[in-house]
Amino acid sequence: MSVISEIARLIEKHSGADGIFATDIPRLNLIRSSEPTVPTHVLYEPAICIVVQGRKQTILGDDVYIYDATQYLTVSVDLPVLGHVVEASKEKPYLCLRLDLDPALISAIMLETPQENLANQLPQRAMSLNPMSEELLDNALRLLHLLEEPKHIAVLAPLVEREFLYRLLTGEQSGRLRQIALSESRAQQVNKAIGLIKRNFRKTLRIEQVASEANMSPSSFHQHFKAVTSMSPLQYQKQLRLQEARRLILSQSLDAATAGHAVGYDSPSQFSREYARLFGQPPLRDIARLKDMPQYLFEA
Numbered sequence: 001m002s003v004i005s006e007i008a009r010l011i012e013k014h015s016g017a018d019g020i021f022a023t024d025i026p027r028l029n030l031i032r033s034s035e036p037t038v039p040t041h042v043l044y045e046p047a048i049c050i051v052v053q054g055r056k057q058t059i060l061g062d063d064v065y066i067y068d069a070t071q072y073l074t075v076s077v078d079l080p081v082l083g084h085v086v087e088a089s090k091e092k093p094y095l096c097l098r099l100d101l102d103p104a105l106i107s108a109i110m111l112e113t114p115q116e117n118l119a120n121q122l123p124q125r126a127m128s129l130n131p132m133s134e135e136l137l138d139n140a141l142r143l144l145h146l147l148e149e150p151k152h153i154a155v156l157a158p159l160v161e162r163e164f165l166y167r168l169l170t171g172e173q174s175g176r177l178r179q180i181a182l183s184e185s186r187a188q189q190v191n192k193a194i195g196l197i198k199r200n201f202r203k204t205l206r207i208e209q210v211a212s213e214a215n216m217s218p219s220s221f222h223q224h225f226k227a228v229t230s231m232s233p234l235q236y237q238k239q240l241r242l243q244e245a246r247r248l249i250l251s252q253s254l255d256a257a258t259a260g261h262a263v264g265y266d267s268p269s270q271f272s273r274e275y276a277r278l279f280g281q282p283p284l285r286d287i288a289r290l291k292d293m294p295q296y297l298f299e300a
Contacts, residue, residue: 003137004069008052010144011095018093024150025157027100028143034093038293039084041243041279046101048168049073050132050140054094055087060127061230067129072136074168076101076176077126077191078198079229080239097140099164106177109165124176124187126228133171139164189214190228193221197233201240202264207233242278245271249287256283 015021015032022029033054044058055068059082066086067073088094142160146153168177176187193214197205210233211221225233241263248259260271276282281289 003134003141004052007050007097007137007141007144008095010141010147011052011097012093014144014147015095023147024153025143025146025161027102027161028157029098029100031096031098032093033085033088034090035085035088037085037088039082040293041080041082041239041246043240043243044075044079044081044083044127046077046103047075048099048101048164049075049096050098050136051094051096053092054085054096056083056094056096057086058083058127060125061235063125063127063230065127065129070132071129072132074128074130074176075126076187077228078194079126080236080243081127097144099143099161101165101177105162106165106169109162109169110178113166113169124228125230126176126187127230128176130172133167135167136164139167186224187228189216190221190225193225193233194229194236197237198240201237201244202262204264205234205237238274239278241265242275245275246279246283246286246290249283250290259283 011030011032014023015030018033018035020029020031039059049067050072051067052069055066058065058067058073060079065073068087085094139160143157143164146157146160165177168174193210196210196213207218207222211218214221214224216224222232225236229236231239245256245259245263245265248254248262249256254262256272256275257268260268260275265271265274272282275286279286
């Protein structure tokens with residue numbers, strides 16, 4: 001049995017149904033879907049995603065990423081995206097493992113590996129596709145095998161995760177991942193600004209204030225923010241607002257005007273227009289459609 005086939009078998013065994021499943025291994029999640037899914041707006045957090053069966057498409061701004069078992073996806077900051085499974089069936093479901101990235105662990109490993117000066121390096125796009133390697137597949141398989149022997153997880157899982165990250169830090173993704181942990185890197189400065197926007201997305205966004213948080217001039221901040229996220233700060237804030245409003249309408253049965261006001265819109269008509277522009281339908285019709293969809297689609 002090939003490494004990919006064995007990984008697929010273990011994901012099937014430890015999921016068993018469609019959805020997103022946390023495991024006993026910290027930061028490791030398993031994802032399964034037995035059919036293609038509709039495009040769904042979600043917030044991706046820093047992670048490595050390895051697909052071993054099926055295919056997925058993710059859209060970030062104007063960039064389209066389509067990936068399967070030949071590539072893995074890297075996400076280095078929080079990003080609002082549009083994603084959906086494009087290839088899956090009951091016979092061959094979409095199967096994926098996601099390892100969430102721990103900046104503190106990346107920093108610790110960096111202290112033990114050769115350094116490069118990234119302080120003034122231009123930030124890279126926070127999402128990328130990379131050719132799959134045998135070494136990463138082997139690491140992924142060893143992590144999954146620990147689910148078969150849970151008594152060893154506490155001691156062995158951290159060692160396998162460290163090796164996994166070490167291989168990433170010494171490979172093609174070295175610069176992108178190192179920028180997650182270096183406080184003086186441009187990407188990390190943008191990440192601080194993202195944190196400020198996420199905490200205050202309901203408030204009016206003042207670019208000067210956010211740029212100051214990132215320790216940049218407004219013009220430099222705008223340039224670097226778009227380089228990392230593929231969108232402007234205002235577009236980023238708008239997507240956060242609309243995704244949260246959608247969640248409130250769906251989970252708390254709020255009306256559109258109340259949800260819009262809760263996320264910072266003073267004008268119900270403006271909220272409805274921007275909602276329809278992002279999600280393709282006005283709030284009432286969109287929510288009616290979402291209620292017939294699996295809830296896990298909105299979680300990853």
